[in-house]
Amino acid sequence: MLLIRCPYCEMERPELEFRYGGEAHVVRAAEPETIGDEAWGQFLYLRSNPKGLHAERWRHTNGCGRFFNCLRDTVTDRIFVTYKAGEPRPELAS
Amino acid sequence: MPDLTRSRLTPLSSLPPAVPGVSYSAAPAIARLLYRGSDGAVAAGAAFGVALPTQPCSSAIAGDRATLWLGPDEWLLLAPEYETLAVQQAIAAALPGIAHAVVDISHRQVGLRLDGPRAAAVLNAGVPLDLSLKAFPVGMVTRTIFEKAEIILWRTGPVAFRVEVWRSFAPYVMAIMAVA
Ligand SMILES: [Zn+2]
Numbered sequence: 435m436l437l438i439r440c441p442y443c444e445m446e447r448p449e450l451e452f453r454y455g456g457e458a459h460v461v462r463a464a465e466p467e468t469i470g471d472e473a474w475g476q477f478l479y480l481r482s483n484p485k486g487l488h489a490e491r492w493r494h495t496n497g498c499g500r501f502f503n504c505l506r507d508t509v510t511d512r513i514f515v516t517y518k519a520g521e522p523r524p525e526l527a528s
Numbered sequence: 529m530p531d532l533t534r535s536r537l538t539p540l541s542s543l544p545p546a547v548p549g550v551s552y553s554a555a556p557a558i559a560r561l562l563y564r565g566s567d568g569a570v571a572a573g574a575a576f577g578v579a580l581p582t583q584p585c586s587s588a589i590a591g592d593r594a595t596l597w598l599g600p601d602e603w604l605l606l607a608p609e610y611e612t613l614a615v616q617q618a619i620a621a622a623l624p625g626i627a628h629a630v631v632d633i634s635h636r637q638v639g640l641r642l643d644g645p646r647a648a649a650v651l652n653a654g655v656p657l658d659l660s661l662k663a664f665p666v667g668m669v670t671r672t673i674f675e676k677a678e679i680i681l682w683r684t685g686p687v688a689f690r691v692e693v694w695r696s697f698a699p700y701v702m703a704i705m706a707v708a
Contacts, residue, residue: 435656442600443584443670448656450673496673498584498599 436511438492441518442500455491457481458503459523485509489523492516539698540638544706549646552705555639555690559612561605562598563619565628569601575622576605576615585670587682596669596682604680604692609634637680638698640691642705647689651681653708654701661686674701 436449462477463469469477482488488508493501505514505526515524540554563572563580573579578590580603587596596604607615616630642650648659654674658664669682677700680692693701 445584447672450656496678497671499602499671500599 436513438504438513439516440494440497440500441502441516442498443494447494447497451494451496453493453495455493455501458489458491487514487526491519536635538638539695540640540702542702543640544702547646550642550644550650552702553641553643555641557609558634558639559605559607559609559615560632560634560637560692561607561612561615562631562633563603563605563628564601564631565623565626566601568623568626568628569603571622571626572619572628575618576607578605585668587667587669596680598669598671598680605630635695637692637694640693640698640702641684642689642691643685643687645687647687650705650708651689651691654704655679655681657681659683675704677701 437446438449438452439446460477460481463473466474486507486509488506490504490506491501492504493499501519502516503519503521503523504516505524506512507514514526517524538554543552543554546552565572569580569582573595576593576595578588578593578595580595581588581597583597584600585597587594592608594606596606598604605615612632612634616632619628619630651674652659655672657670657672664683666683666685669680671678671680673679674691674693677693677697679701682690682692684690691701
């Protein structure tokens with residue numbers, strides 16, 4: 435079982451308590467009615483779907499209940515860092 | 529007003545049988561209030577009489593009241609039965625114009641106590657957390673899961689836990705404890 439660090443509980447917790455929430459940092463337009471169908475469709479449906487490092491949302495559903503963000507490698511399933519919602523995507527030292 | 533308490537049935541009327549090392553008891557009826565809000569947490573704690581702890585997964589007790597951290601802007605407030613309205617009014621009076629919510633969930637869930645040196649082992653039949661005293665010290669509280677049911681787990685003593693579970697899930701949780 436994966437252990438995922440919740441940035442709100444400030445501790446590692448079992449994967450069973452979490453739910454995946456899709457790609458992170460997908461920003462909704464402030465005035466969606468002005469951006470046109472194509473941009474709106476991209477916002478709704480198009481995701482980067484990388485093979486490798488992916489910034490994604492998770493929710494500590496059966497814990498503190500909060501959404502947070504996570505950098506995970508989609509090939510190895512390794513989680514590099516988790517951070518609070520609203521914080522910028524961290525740079526990883528390579 | 530009809531006296532609802534006289535006709536209310538508890539799902540804890542039939543507890544798992546005590547086995548060597550762990551015994552079960554139903555916690556008495558209590559007022560449960562869920563407080564949500566960030567800015568008013570200090571004033572709400574002062575009005576309630578127990579500070580709302582800011583350290584994650586911690587709890588505070590004063591007299592017959594307790595506050596349990598559930599999230600960064602979410603606490604469970606426990607008080608004697610029938611003080612629900614008084615608590616709601618005291619907090620509302622202390623937080624004029626400050627966004628917050630106090631919801632009465634007294635009868636949404638029930639409290640089940642486990643006592644004994646094997647209590648942690650029984651809980652670990654369904655709880656995927658490290659329940660050693662080092663990782664889960666006295667006073668620690670958190671929402672988690674027991675098998676498929678969500679619970680609130682609160683360590684009230686070195687070998688004593690309180691499980692808060694939604695009432696319709698209580699038979700499920702107790703059935704698994706009975707065979708743990
Ligand atoms: Zn959490």
